[in-house]
Amino acid sequence: MASDKVHIRFEGKTLECRSDTTVAVALWENGVRCLSRSPKYGRPRGVTCARGHCTACLMRVDNIPNVRTCELPVREGMEIQRQDAGAFYAAPMQKVLAAGSAFFPVGFYYKWFTKPATVSRLFLNGIRPLTGVGRLPGPEHATRVLPPASDPQDPTAASATDLGRFDTVIVGAGPSGLAAAEKATGRVLILDDHEIPGGQRYGALRRLAEDQGKILDRFDVLRSSLERIEKLRDQFSTRNDVTFLQGTRAIAGYHPDHLLLRREDRLQSVKFDTLIWAAGALDTLGLFPGNDTPGLLGPRALYRLLVRDGLQVKGMHVLIIGGGLDFWLSAALLDVAGAHLSLVVTNSDDPSEIPAAVDRKWPLNTGLILDNISGMGEQKLRASFSPDGSQSIRHDSQMTMDADLAVICNRAKPAYDVPFQLGGDVTLQPDLGGFALSDDSSLVAVGEAGGNLPGDPAHPADEVNIP
Amino acid sequence: MSKAKIFLCRCEDVTLSEFRDAYGEGFTELESLKRYTGVGTGFCQGKGCLSEAAGELAVLRNIPPGEVKLTNIRPPAEPLTFAQLAALDVPPAGNNVEDDS
Structure with missing residues (x-):
């Protein structure tokens, strides 16, 4: 991928980086993975969620503290400093x-x-x-005013920050959000934090579809997933009456019908009669020793880093642990990107993909459970496993694997905070992965947020029920 | 590198054993555990940890998961700057539910 180079300043050094990526990825590609230190134990932290949720990538940029560097595009001459990472x-x-x-x-x-x-x-x-904490922004930022909304092509973005009232607002334009849009009537607004509709996996699946080696034909689960999304996108593209807001996320709910949206630095306000909560699920790394090690990612973070930010993984050793659709998608995506894979299937509900993986000559292990992961210096990590007790394969005792990067594909968890703020009934539902919204009259959860899994044939996303 | 810890909450550096210790000291609701340990009070506002913490609490108390009460989550769900709020033409109106604790 050819792209222009820009230079950023990081703690006194000048680093060269691609112009079409984020600060966090630019630092990673220059060998800096520790972006911050944790507040209590001072542990190194690297980019983790890649969607501006977590603390790990907060840095001081051009003298402004707490900037989400996983979402910040690089710019020539930018001055980057770590916070909380001093002597x-x-x-x-x-x-x-x-x-x-x-x-x-x-x-x-x-x-x-x-x-x-x-x-x-x-x-x-x-x-x-x-x-390194407690340094306020310089006085030059005390009167910083946000620039006007940038995109004149988009009437809703260019106008006032109040979008008015819609009959239906759909948060999330993944497969289930698009399926919901198909059924919604009246004035409909759909928003997503990606630039195009299709959901968190769509970009990664598209990347596989472009692969010369036709990797998609080997994995039915991936091809059918892409076909379903393409079909929903085609249907959606004919709906000129539905407003789509790209790069936008719902960040606050005010009871009973008021949403606050954020697009980059700018907020917008909208009201709704019915809210369809189809917000994509959040990665769940799980609870094990060393679960904060830099270089440890969930699959959704991986898709963002590789597809959106163009993270170069050619030649890297990557360990993929878990099971399910995201496991195989992560493996295929990394393979196409030129990484060396090691796979550990800890969830063998879907052994049907294993022959295809063997065909691709991916080193594959089963019968292991993850004990812990530890950082081995700035760039390496080591995972320790022990036998899970199943007799299918015998392992003598604990075994370790070293890698540059580890991807953990667990059951994801729904986002629930904004529906709760709107008065929704949110309860802990372990089979959905955590707290989740239960439907009531004006708030409806669909897709991964509501238990209808897009990758699950028992719950096809296009069968969502809209009252 | 220090001995590996299991992190429940990465933002506020709350380990699983600290959470269990706090439960042992008599904090039995997610709300009080949040206030005591700091779990869920960081930059991510609990996106990374509250579901896991609630699952752990259900195990500690030996109750069905559905009986674990979520803490009150007030808007916004992520940190904003005053500049962002000041740029809004219409300030958010209305009250958050249950804003009495």
Whole structure:
């Protein structure tokens, strides 16, 4: 992929990077994976969600703190600094901290240090530069005003920030959102944080369809998934009466019918009679030792990094753990991108794809469970496994695998926060992966948010029920 | 590198064992556990951890998952700047449900 080069400044060094990517990926490709340190234990953190949700990629950019670098395009001359990653978090200082923790028992209240005020000020002035936190934006940003909405082609974006009222607002333009749009009547608005409708997997599936080696023909689950999305996209493209907002996400709900949307830096407000919550699921990495190691990703983050940001993985060793549609999609996508794969199938509900994987000469392991993952320096990680007790394959004892990158494909979890804010009935439903919205009169959950899995033949996305 | 920890909440660095310890100290609701441990109070506003924390709590209390009460999640669901809010023509109106805790 040919692209222009730009230069960014990172902690005193000048780095060259592609012009069509994000700051987080530019740093990764220049060998910087640790973008921040965690607040309590000072652990290295790298890009994790790749969609602006988590803390891991927050950096100081052009003197503005807490910028989501996983979503920020690079620009010539940009000045990037890590926050919270100063000398305070170097290994020797960690030992000093650990020794001092005996003086801070459970129940210790930090405000005991607020008097006398002079001591408090000295303490804070000393501690803040050490940790790298607490530096406010420079005064030049105090009156920073947002630029006008940029896209004059899109009437809704160019006009005022109030979009008015719609009969139906659909959040998410994946397969289930598109299926819902097909059935919705009246004034309909559909929004998605991608540039085109199709959902989180669509870009990755398109990339496979362009592959010369016709990898899609080997994996029925992937080809049928793409065909279903293409069909829904074709139907949707004839619906001139439906407004599509690209690059937009719902970020707040005000009871009972008011949504706040964000597109890049700009907010928009919209009201609805019926909300269809088809927001894509969130990656679930799972609970195991070292589950915060940089280089550990969920499949949806992988799709964004590879397809949207063009992360180069040629020659990398990648470990893929889990099962299901996202497991095979991740493997195929990484294979086409030139990575060396190691597969560990821990969820063998779908063994039908295994022969195709063997055909592709992907090293494949079964009968293992993941024990832990640890970072091996800045760029490598090591995963340890033990036998899961099934007798299909014998493993003597624990085994380890080293990789540059690990992708964990677990059952994803629904997004539920905005429906809850709108007064929706949100309960913990483990078979859906976590908290999820239960339908009521004006709030309807479809797709992965509502248990109708697009990849699940028992619940085809085009059979969603809209009241 | 320090001994591997299991992170329940990455934003606020809350480990699974800290969450279990807090439960052992008598905090038995997700709301009080959130306030005590900080789980779900970080930049991601619980997107990364509250479902997992609730699942763990259901196991600790030995209750059906459906009985774990979600904490009150107030809008917005992600951090915004004042500049972003000030650029809105129409400020958000209406009240959040249950804004009494």
